[in-house]
Amino acid sequence: MRKHQLDLFSLIAGGLFTVIAVLYLVAAVNDVSVNGRIVIPVTFIVLGLGGLAGAVAAAVRRSRPEDPRQD
Incomplete structure (x- = not known):
């Protein structure tokens, strides 16, 4: 199987949306309201940081020399 x-x-975004879903699920079970004025900006900040981390990782990957042993 090829790696x-x-x-x-995508990993950060998936984890973030999973955390948000669990947060709302736990809040609904416990009859607590979630403040959207906090959740929405934090979501955008985390997605922005995830995009930045993805861009940096791609740039580092591109600058790395090719490994001749790869199949």
């Missing part, structure tokens, strides 16, 4: 490159942005 694929790690997509850091």
Whole structure:
């Protein structure tokens, strides 16, 4: 099986949306409201940082010399 490159942005975005879903699920079970004025900006900040981390990781990957042993 061929290994694929790690997509850091997708990993961070998936983890973030999973955390948000669990947050809302726990809040609904406990009859607590979630303040959207906090969740939405934090979501955008984390997605922005994830995009930046993904771009930096891609730039580092591109600058690395090829490994001749790869199949």
